[in-house]
Amino acid sequence: MPEEDVVDQKRYFEESCKPKCVKPLLEYQACVKRIQDDESGHKHCTGQYFDYWHCVDKCVSV
Known part of the structure; x- marks a missing residue:
């Protein structure tokens, strides 16, 4: 599969x-x-930034 067909699912x-x-x-x-x-x-x-991305990461992992 050519590289341009690879899609980052994350x-x-x-x-x-x-x-x-x-x-x-x-x-x-x-x-x-x-x-x-x-x-x-x-x-x-920084705390609020990481709280936001923690929420996103937790959702993605489910």
Whole structure:
């Protein structure tokens, strides 16, 4: 099978799971909005980002 015919199924499953993870996504987006004016660089939304992707990964694994 030629390489161009290979499709990454993980991306398909991730996209299909994203609508099921709206709450963590909204929490992440709210955090980003809250800290967008932070000039110190100390504030971040890493926790919310990983919570969102944890939700997506958990959905994909089911």
